[in-house]
Amino acid sequence: MSAEPAKNDVSFQEHEEKQEWWWIAEKRRSKRLDYLRKAVWKKGALGGNYAPGIKVDLDGPKLFTDMWRFWKFDPVMMRRAKSLAHVLDNIPIFITDHSQIMGYWGSAPHTISWRVDGASMVNEELYNEPGVMPEPEEESLRKVAEINDYWAGQTAVDKLARILDPEDAVKFLSGAIGWGAPTSAYGYSGKNYEYFLKGERGFEDIIADIEKNIEEAEEKCVGTPGPDILPIYDRIQNWDAMITVLEAAIRFAKRYARLARTLAENFETDEKRREELLRVAETCERVPAKAPRNLQESFQLDHFVQILSRFEASEGAWPARPDYYHGPFYEKDVLVDKTLTEEEATDLVGEFMIRVYEVGGFGPRWAREGMQGITGTWVWTIGGVKPDGSDACNALTTAFLRTSRLIRVSNPTFAFRWHPKVKDEVMRECFECIRHGLGYPSFRNDPILVANCMNWHGHPIEEARTWVHQACMSPCPTTKHGVQPFRMASATANCSKMVEYALHNGYDHVVGMQMGPLTGDARTFTDFEQLFEAWTRQMQWLLSLLVRTVNLGRYKDPEFYGRPFLSGITERAVESGLDAVSPVGERGNCWITAFTWVENVDSLAAVKKLVFDDKKYTMEQLINALESNWDGCEQMRLDFVNKAPKWGNDDDYVDDIMLRCLRTMAIHSRVMRCTSNNTWPAAPQNVSGNIHYSSVVGALPNGRRLGDALYDGGISPGPGLDKKGPTAVLKSCGKIDHVSDGRAFLLNQRLSPTQMAGEKGYQLWRAYMRTWADLGLDHIQFNMVSDKTLRAAQRDPEKYQEVIVRVAGYSAHFVDISRKTQDNIIQRTVHGL
Amino acid sequence: MKCTECSYEAPVPSFRYLYNVRIDASLTLRQCPQCQVRLVVDELAGEATQRLDDGDAPWGKSAGIEGLAEDAI
Amino acid sequence: MSTCSECKSFFSREDEQGKGDCVLRVVDPRQAYYKTRPVNPDGDASGCESFQKK
Ligand code: SF4
Numbered sequence: 031m032s033a034e035p036a037k038n039d040v041s042f043q044e045h046e047e048k049q050e051w052w053w054i055a056e057k058r059r060s061k062r063l064d065y066l067r068k069a070v071w072k073k074g075a076l077g078g079n080y081a082p083g084i085k086v087d088l089d090g091p092k093l094f095t096d097m098w099r100f101w102k103f104d105p106v107m108m109r110r111a112k113s114l115a116h117v118l119d120n121i122p123i124f125i126t127d128h129s130q131i132m133g134y135w136g137s138a139p140h141t142i143s144w145r146v147d148g149a150s151m152v153n154e155e156l157y158n159e160p161g162v163m164p165e166p167e168e169e170s171l172r173k174v175a176e177i178n179d180y181w182a183g184q185t186a187v188d189k190l191a192r193i194l195d196p197e198d199a200v201k202f203l204s205g206a207i208g209w210g211a212p213t214s215a216y217g218y219s220g221k222n223y224e225y226f227l228k229g230e231r232g233f234e235d236i237i238a239d240i241e242k243n244i245e246e247a248e249e250k251c252v253g254t255p256g257p258d259i260l261p262i263y264d265r266i267q268n269w270d271a272m273i274t275v276l277e278a279a280i281r282f283a284k285r286y287a288r289l290a291r292t293l294a295e296n297f298e299t300d301e302k303r304r305e306e307l308l309r310v311a312e313t314c315e316r317v318p319a320k321a322p323r324n325l326q327e328s329f330q331l332d333h334f335v336q337i338l339s340r341f342e343a344s345e346g347a348w349p350a351r352p353d354y355y356h357g358p359f360y361e362k363d364v365l366v367d368k369t370l371t372e373e374e375a376t377d378l379v380g381e382f383m384i385r386v387y388e389v390g391g392f393g394p395r396w397a398r399e400g401m402q403g404i405t406g407t408w409v410w411t412i413g414g415v416k417p418d419g420s421d422a423c424n425a426l427t428t429a430f431l432r433t434s435r436l437i438r439v440s441n442p443t444f445a446f447r448w449h450p451k452v453k454d455e456v457m458r459e460c461f462e463c464i465r466h467g468l469g470y471p472s473f474r475n476d477p478i479l480v481a482n483c484m485n486w487h488g489h490p491i492e493e494a495r496t497w498v499h500q501a502c503m504s505p506c507p508t509t510k511h512g513v514q515p516f517r518m519a520s521a522t523a524n525c526s527k528m529v530e531y532a533l534h535n536g537y538d539h540v541v542g543m544q545m546g547p548l549t550g551d552a553r554t555f556t557d558f559e560q561l562f563e564a565w566t567r568q569m570q571w572l573l574s575l576l577v578r579t580v581n582l583g584r585y586k587d588p589e590f591y592g593r594p595f596l597s598g599i600t601e602r603a604v605e606s607g608l609d610a611v612s613p614v615g616e617r618g619n620c621w622i623t624a625f626t627w628v629e630n631v632d633s634l635a636a637v638k639k640l641v642f643d644d645k646k647y648t649m650e651q652l653i654n655a656l657e658s659n660w661d662g663c664e665q666m667r668l669d670f671v672n673k674a675p676k677w678g679n680d681d682d683y684v685d686d687i688m689l690r691c692l693r694t695m696a697i698h699s700r701v702m703r704c705t706s707n708n709t710w711p712a713a714p715q716n717v718s719g720n721i722h723y724s725s726v727v728g729a730l731p732n733g734r735r736l737g738d739a740l741y742d743g744g745i746s747p748g749p750g751l752d753k754k755g756p757t758a759v760l761k762s763c764g765k766i767d768h769v770s771d772g773r774a775f776l777l778n779q780r781l782s783p784t785q786m787a788g789e790k791g792y793q794l795w796r797a798y799m800r801t802w803a804d805l806g807l808d809h810i811q812f813n814m815v816s817d818k819t820l821r822a823a824q825r826d827p828e829k830y831q832e833v834i835v836r837v838a839g840y841s842a843h844f845v846d847i848s849r850k851t852q853d854n855i856i857q858r859t860v861h862g863l
Numbered sequence: 864m865k866c867t868e869c870s871y872e873a874p875v876p877s878f879r880y881l882y883n884v885r886i887d888a889s890l891t892l893r894q895c896p897q898c899q900v901r902l903v904v905d906e907l908a909g910e911a912t913q914r915l916d917d918g919d920a921p922w923g924k925s926a927g928i929e930g931l932a933e934d935a936i
Numbered sequence: 937m938s939t940c941s942e943c944k945s946f947f948s949r950e951d952e953q954g955k956g957d958c959v960l961r962v963v964d965p966r967q968a969y970y971k972t973r974p975v976n977p978d979g980d981a982s983g984c985e986s987f988q989k990k
Contacts, residue, residue, distance in 0.1 A: 065967075069967030121973070123972055123973075124962070124970060124971035124972070127968045127969060138964075139969065292957070296947070297961075662875075662876075668889060668907075734886050735882075735883065738883050739882060748886065749885060750888075750925075751887060821918050821920055826918075850881075856884075856920070
């Protein structure tokens with residue numbers, strides 16, 4: 031199903047000149063990819079609301095709840111395994127015309143899934159959400175109410191909320207300082223890819239290993255009595271649960287095989303499609319039961335695993351390294367055996383991404399607003415090195431980059447692990463994606479991040495080199511002891527509150543309560559050290575509260591939730607019989623997502639300069655102005671913006687404050703410990719928390735008012751405040767030690783598409799990237815869409831549906847994000863290189 | 864301050880503050896409590912200068928763009 | 937009473953006696969697809985809008 035090559039078509043040149051890349055993509059992709067791409071029901075919310083036609087799936091929740099109620103005497107792992115198996119055996123499944131990769135988390139293409147056992151708060155929200163109930167609405171509402179009644183008080187978060195310290199719980203739930211739910215079991219999960227995705231084993235092999243373990247364990251249980259055999263009884267139950275769900279997964283795949291065969295034999299008249307359907311049937315009979323033998327089977331195994339994980343626990347991220355794990359099959363099929371043409375392979379690669387783009391679950395409003403236009407931050411890792419340090423890029427790396435320009439999805443996106451051995455041809459492919467306005471791949475400095483993994487969590491170098499993005503930014507190995515099956519979800523800090531509380535004695539004027547410790551009335555501070563001391567105490571308090579909460583969530587998750595499927599694909603759990611949720615045997619790979627960080631630095635610098643150094647204003651005047659949201663103090667506000675040094679201009683006055691803040695926080699990161707007794711480094715980045723928190727963070731001395739978007743990146747300068755050019759930005763950021771000052775540091779940059787045109791543009795960018803690498807920054811990403819296009823898209827969104835921009839840690843279609851976010855992106859400084 | 868659309872007059876803070884995407888500028892967006900229109904406000908002068916429509920660029924070009932080729936904007 | 941097993945959309949499972957799948961064509965505003973769910977061959981088809989006699 032190839033599209034006509036139209037390289038000489040004059041209209042292509044015109045569209046290229048106008049940078050209308052979406053138009054070109056549409057014409058260049060195959061008819062199959064065009065159909066499949068347009069067939070997707072977008073699940074990302076626009077302005078917090080789901081698109082018309084999107085309905086919540088009630089089949090899965092009903093099947094799950096029915097079985098959960100039925101098996102009420104089983105331990106949590108087995109109960110979940112049986113309930114999940116019931117869903118997998120009975121939920122409606124479908125095969126979209128022209129598709130070759132199977133699996134969807136829901137009962138129809140337009141449905142979003144609903145995690146009933148996560149949090150009652152979310153369940154209540156669903157009941158009240160307009161427009162998402164399937165028809166007849168009244169009947170659906172009745173079903174939801176019944177399900178909600180059952181789960182009230184016994185979801186994972188409900189159970190945890192009962193044992194949290196009440197003060198911590200109230201402060202956390204205020205929404206002012208943290209983001210996310212205080213649990214990790216049904217959040218993000220890292221995957222032990224080294225165990226199951228190397229083409230070495232299928233689920234039948236894992237089941238055989240587990241059966242052997244059970245046999246040995248059972249022998250011990252009839253042996254000499256003693257304390258050592260007591261834990262074995264629970265482990266046998268866990269192993270049984272893993273087998274139950276792995277077998278259900280194999281049956282689930284076989285349902286697709288059966289449907290494909292039925293269609294081929296009874297419905298399909300087109301010979302070519304018949305063959306495809308029979309290949310689909312063969313593929314789904316093969317995987318996940320057995321190890322994959324070719325690219326289609328390898329993709330299919332991976333996709334089934336991802337879908338099954340979501341059936342088990344939603345999952346908010348999609349850690350993956352597709353070129354590394356599927357690359358050997360691509361090279362074998364396309365380059366060696368030639369069983370696939372490049373065009374056929376492109377169809378598979380494109381569909382592999384489209385199948386991900388269509389996935390979506392119901393999320394609470396704060397999550398929808400925090401991730402405008404998408405349903406999760408699904409950052410796929412490509413490039414990088416192999417465990418021996420050699421270049422891991424392969425033919426599939428470039429195939430993914432090329433195909434992403436054809437299908438232009440905003441999820442998943444790529445993050446490219448750059449290292450000095452990356453070939454120029456691969457960098458050119460990366461650059462083309464940016465030039466086409468995708469906003470991805472982002473670039474990660476591999477040697478720096480490998481060192482970072484070793485520094486913070488003690489991963490050995492060979493394991494550190496397997497790292498994938500566990501969510502948007504933080505690297506996590508995919509090995510037996512290196513993988514952290516869960517992101518510690520609620521350790522997402524609204525860091526601007528640190529300086530806000532330091533200035534208001536711990537009181538939050540926005541939510542109207544005493545939040546942080548009493549660190550003194552800032553009106554009485556007489557020097558900068560007093561302010562910094564107050565800031566330090568607020569920072570320690572804020573991070574400790576979030577970490578305490580999520581540590582407890584992780585510790586209790588095996589009891590409150592349980593993940594038999596994830597355990598069944600995690601070597602550590604298969605070996606030990608412990609739930610993968612258990613931190614036993616794991617090194618720990620935690621991080622605090624530090625939202626809204628740079629405001630601390632610019633605010634502290636502004637107070638130091640204008641109050642304590644220049645004595646132009648008093649603390650009394652400043653606190654009064656902040657309390658009035660700068661109303662009636664416009665000239666003073668402008669002074670705090672323009673007469674104080676700002677981060678990102680290579681000015682040591684403020685850059686030193688950045689380093690001091692980071693290093694003070696890094697000390698605390700080593701004091702706080704995770705469930706594996708490891709560290710809690712911070713990763714400044716924003717997802718789109720800079721917009722979400724705009725109405726939560728009060729006025730600050732950097733000149734912002736309550737309501738203004740916060741700065742967009744983890745260490746990006748404020749929009750328009752980086753006045754000294756791109757190299758100055760890099761130099762400021764390069765003063766940070768990206769190995770030991772934190773876990774990862776997000777930097778957004780905006781470039782001019784006209785300046786980046788042609789070979790000259792590429793060479794300019796390469797030189798810039800060399801400086802980036804030399805200065806040791808760990809991350810950078812680019813927006814390269816002109817103001818003209820973005821303004822036109824604001825005026826006429828229908829015509830510009832496919833324009834993609836980099837928001838913060840993710841990309842989104844420009845028309846799917848709020849006006850405030852759009853304006854914020856447009857006002858980011860465009861740097862001429 | 865006076866609304867440019869419905870002429871409603873009140874002190875600036877009575878107009879609901881929306882946002883300012885360039886904190887180095889004294890230009891903000893506020894909403895008229897009477898006709899709900901989004902207004903572009905010069906905070907130094909305490910004056911509403913225009914209503915905001917889709918695609919309007921009250922803060923002008925992106926920062927940094929002045930040094931670049933004209934067609935980049 | 938007509939049953940699922942008498943319906944055009946019903947396909948019995950070769951490897952599982954007494955079990956079957958209902959396979960239907962769906963065309964929604966964005967895509968066309970075939971969907972399936974398990975049904976009991978003796979299931980009551982009298983209330984089913986999609987029933988078509990074999
Ligand atoms: S459920 Fe309806 S359409 Fe499906 S097999 Fe039974 S009678 Fe036929």
